[in-house]
Amino acid sequence: MKLLKMKSIRNILASTVLAISFISTAQDIKPNEVEQIMKKVADWQIDHFDGLYSGHTKPHHPLDWTNGALYVGMVKWAAMADDDKYYNWLKTIGEENEWQLHRRKYHADDHTVGQMYIELYRKYNDEKMIEPTKEQFNFIMMHPSQSSFHWKTPYHQDRWNWCDALFMSPPVWAKLYKITGEKKYLDFLMTEFKASTDFLFDKKESLYYRDESYMGKLDHGTKIFWARGNGWVFAGLTNVMNELDPKSKEYKYFLGIYKKMAKKLLAIQTPQGHWAMSLLGQDFYPTPETSGSSFYVYGLAWGINHGILDKTTYGPAVKKGWNAMVGHVTDDGMLGYVQPIGAAPGKAWPDKTEVYGTGAFLSAGSEVYKLYGGQ
Template sequence: MLSRFVISGCLLMGCAGVVSAQSAPVQDTTFADWPAGDSPQEVGKQLAEHFVTSPHQYTKTIHYSEICAWYGALTFAQLTHDDALREKLTKKFEPLMPGGAEAERRPERHHVDDSIFGVVPLEIAVQTKDAKFLKEGVWWADRQWESPQSDGLSGETRYWIDDMYMLTMLQLEAYRATGDKKYLDRDAKEMVSYLDKLQQTNGLFYHAPDVKYFWGRGDGWVAAGMAEMLRSLPENHPDRARILKGYRLMMSALLQYQGKDGMWRELIDHDEAWPESSSSAMFSFAMITGVKHGWLDAKTYGPAARRGWIAVVGYVDQNNDVTQVCEGTGKKDDLAYYLARKRRTGDFHGQAPVMWAADALIRDDMH
């Protein structure tokens, strides 16, 4: 990776503000004094601006990984008070609104991978209070529950671990945008159901009940989803303790599998698997968030989170493309299938979580 220049004044740790009694800000320099070029302000800015000009990837309709990158870039704009960046990101989305010039790219399936599209208009609404984006985002969130299962879960429930971010994030953003507790309750119920069904005794998650492999990015979605939810779930919510227990169990497992290079492997528990950037960024995001909020012991997890961030930044190339990103991966109960997954550069699956991790390092309010 080419050398970067450190931006002066960017070494603030960003831990002021506590939302719940159990949150405890970190007061040391674990998340400051970065090596040259590794500051989250610089890396986040470069990746967010790169996203603005990036073409759509994968499918004719907007792919979920692009939405995740959009969310990361929008969050960066908010945290750094970068109104110009927010405006560019909003203008990039406007053609995708109903009747817009790119409306044919709007996804249509009743499927978690399509429904997450609503996250972007909801995040824009959170930041701008623009009613048209709020209406658009809420429509997607309500559609996801228009035909619930008999147990009250979304009809899109399928028990793939990816959903622990993909499905829950839309409802979480609807709660953040509206303050309506029904979205939060839906979310928590869904997360608890997935935890009860999919988490293994070692704390990790198989890709699916019938695929007994700990695929890195799949577990990354879980880690990121729980961390995001715990940020917004009130301390007195009846499902919080269960989700926090599952989160801590997972973080403890991940600590054991982090490589000496700071990375996690494409198959978490296989040393022969290659270091994979998207999962490593997701796990770093989850640990950074936990340390900052006091859910994790800072002395134990802070150094691991720091090593993870520095290692991941090393996989960002001179074009601000994240390298060594595992290609999109369906479930298959076959070790060779996972070990042979291709490595991609600039894939939104990797761009997104590096921005999330930068956001977590910068975030100075715990809400």
């Protein structure tokens, strides 16, 4: 009797989600409404910057990767907004931290904030904003890590041996190459990115393992490909390609991976518009998750905007995905259903959020806005 009741509740929930999905995908997307929801989410996040919304006991350090991912999206919103307060907010963070990267010299997570520094440098042309990043990256190039990619070997995370890293550090190297014209940054990026991809990329599935510890493991009979982990990669590819000449061999290398992932992502999007936390395990992870899904919306919309992906084929996935993400923004601007910090498929809740989820949402909005005619 109890089992029957639980099945009945699950069926009702599934029907409700499908009904919401039908309504959200039918809605047209208007550029001014994209701007409005982005502003609401950005303002809420700034007002709650030190909030504790997913179980951690103290606010993240301003230079932590969690906030670094927020800034990646926030600076895209700042470029769209009519109000300089967003640039000023980001600039204050840089100034208060003397434009330093976070504490670990080699660790990709602690490089993430460099993406925001370089974007502010592009706006203000102030060398002090990028000098510490250049100095640290020059040191890394002169003293490259010799660590193994194998999980749990000494200093293994001094190289990009987990897929999240491909969002955190590579775009900084690409941006340094673009603003300086010094090919040494691009050469280092290519060597390390290729080594990481050779290690983590499953050619059959066109997806990345989070790290070596998930290779060969199954979850309900499916390979384990973490949604946010692959979201980090997909958005990272996009942010790297933004800095490269589309005619270059380096760009074409990243484009090849990007297209394979895009094709796979189109095939495995859920009917509700999000992507399952275990990408191949929709049946076992029905809960929406907005950080990984927002990164996919971002990357797919970017591909259409750049003439890489066919709009007729990929446009409906972007529309459905964006409407699903907007459906999880509360009335006051909090993005819900952001999976807490982790490394694998898990759980998410409507009242739990995280700064990196906001960053992903703002990144997605910046490309959806352009896709639907925003200037």
